[in-house]
Amino acid sequence: xxxxxxxxxxxxxxxxxxxxxxxxxxxxxxxxxxxxxxxxxxxxxxxxxxxxxxxxxxxxxxxxxxxxxxxxxxxxxxxxxxxxxxxxxxxxxxxxxxxxxxxxxxxxxxxxxxxxxxxxxxxxxxxxxxxxxxxxx
Numbered sequence: 001x002x003x004x005x006x007x008x009x010x011x012x013x014x015x016x017x018x019x020x021x022x023x024x025x026x027x028x029x030x031x032x033x034x035x036x037x038x039x040x041x042x043x044x045x046x047x048x049x050x051x052x053x054x055x056x057x058x059x060x061x062x063x064x065x066x067x068x069x070x071x072x073x074x075x076x077x078x079x080x081x082x083x084x085x086x087x088x089x090x091x092x093x094x095x096x097x098x099x100x101x102x103x104x105x106x107x108x109x110x111x112x113x114x115x116x117x118x119x120x121x122x123x124x125x126x127x128x129x130x131x132x133x134x135x136x137x
Contacts, residue, residue, distance in 0.1 A: 006033045011054075015039060034060060045103055078102055081117060082101070089112065
């Protein structure tokens with residue numbers, strides 16, 4: 001298994017924005033995770049804001065870099081991410097949970113997670129930052 005780092009910050013505009021900043025400064029590696037206790041400008045789908053209270057949620061972004069020969073359609077990344085989050089939630093919870101396509105995980109008919117994937121295409125890589133949020137801890 002490849003090594004990865006968990007980069008913890010107290011507060012940030014959004015964990016996805018923090019990933020973008022670290023990419024520009026070349027201070028992040030493939031599979032690194034950014035984790036924050038608070039986001040003051042969290043992002044949701046369709047440019048919506050994501051609000052969360054300090055220290056009560058899992059706020060993180062995973063930086064994945066794919067080679068240019070990555071052939072799967074982009075929607076497959078969202079599907080794989082949703083399934084991974086659902087599997088993790090089911091491991092820790094006895095409540096019935098399911099995916100509300102394309103980006104939510106519901107448990108007992110209430111939203112417990114939102115997933116935001118931002119793609120950045122370059123000639124040599126696809127940069128994907130899935131963000132899992134609003135899971136009560």
